[in-house]
Amino acid sequence: MIIKVTHMCVYVLDQASAYDFYVNKLCFKVHTDVPMGKGTRWLTVTPPEQPDLEITLFPVTEGGIFDKDAVKAMTQLIKGGRFGPAVLGCKDILATYEELKEKGVVFKKPPTKEFYGYEALFADDSGNWFSLTELPK
Amino acid sequence: MEQYKKMYLYKRIVQAKLFMDNHYAENIDLVHSSEEACFSKYHFIRLFKAAYGKTPHHYLAGIRIEYARQLLKTDKSILEVSILVGYDSPTSFTAAFKKIVGMPPSDFQTRHRLRTEKISANPLVAIPNCFAQSHGFIEGKESDVSK
Numbered sequence: 104m105i106i107k108v109t110h111m112c113v114y115v116l117d118q119a120s121a122y123d124f125y126v127n128k129l130c131f132k133v134h135t136d137v138p139m140g141k142g143t144r145w146l147t148v149t150p151p152e153q154p155d156l157e158i159t160l161f162p163v164t165e166g167g168i169f170d171k172d173a174v175k176a177m178t179q180l181i182k183g184g185r186f187g188p189a190v191l192g193c194k195d196i197l198a199t200y201e202e203l204k205e206k207g208v209v210f211k212k213p214p215t216k217e218f219y220g221y222e223a224l225f226a227d228d229s230g231n232w233f234s235l236t237e238l239p240k
Numbered sequence: 241m242e243q244y245k246k247m248y249l250y251k252r253i254v255q256a257k258l259f260m261d262n263h264y265a266e267n268i269d270l271v272h273s274s275e276e277a278c279f280s281k282y283h284f285i286r287l288f289k290a291a292y293g294k295t296p297h298h299y300l301a302g303i304r305i306e307y308a309r310q311l312l313k314t315d316k317s318i319l320e321v322s323i324l325v326g327y328d329s330p331t332s333f334t335a336a337f338k339k340i341v342g343m344p345p346s347d348f349q350t351r352h353r354l355r356t357e358k359i360s361a362n363p364l365v366a367i368p369n370c371f372a373q374s375h376g377f378i379e380g381k382e383s384d385v386s387k
Contacts, residue, residue, distance in 0.1 A: 110368055132306075137363045139377055145367050159371060167376030197247065198291035201254040 116229040121160045124228040182230045196237040265326045305340045
């Protein structure tokens with residue numbers, strides 16, 4: 104029986120810039136940050152109140168499963184906003200929206216009431232988009 | 241009109257939170273934070289708790305301890321860290337740290353040091369094998385996921 108998600112991967116175009124976005128703007132916590140040689144690092148962050156879910160911020164660079172063509176294709180897809188890796192929950196969507204806007208996060212959609220509940224959409228520094236929703240009180 | 245009023249209130253609460261985020265190491269208290277938001281102290285506590293699920297006092301203690309966790313991962317002493325995150329004494333810092341983190345700062349430092357030593361000796365102990373393979377961290381081994 105599978106119990107939980109322990110790791111998930113978000114492909115990013117620049118790890119240093121992603122670190123700034125996820126840690127300084129979204130206030131995620133750094134779980135592991137280890138240099139792996141050849142200018143790469145194993146960088147994982149966790150949502151502020153979910154310390155056992157590691158999100159790996161993985162750069163789309165040549166090596167491993169990515170050849171030159173794959174890097175080009177992935178870069179285009181990420182920049183073009185084709186990936187929406189997750190839905191992020193918050194206690195108060197209006198306060199979170201105002202705070203993230205203040206920190207320079209670009210929203211594609213302001214908090215809007217949908218069938219599911221209030222939702223806003225924003226993109227990370229690479230182009231991955233996330234849904235921000237308010238958790239049930 | 242009601243929506244604008246609500247957004248204005250949120251902006252002020254967010255300003256107060258960001259004030260705490262930026263000045264946590266200083267000797268700030270509820271009066272500073274509520275003044276930043278232009279609210280009376282009690283109105284401020286009520287609105288802040290509604291937005292963030294905790295009182296401003298608890299929020300400030302939380303961010304101070306969170307920054308302390310980061311600083312304890314460097315080579316700074318517990319005394320230095322306690323001052324850097326705004327505590328008057330290492331005793332009150334240790335008590336607050338233990339209450340929030342569940343262990344004293346000295347134990348936290350020891351655990352972090354042991355983990356760092358383990359990862360430094362072999363970084364692959366921190367990386368699930370599928371990721372290590374698919375991203376080329378394991379030299380000369382074909383990735384199972386791209387077969």
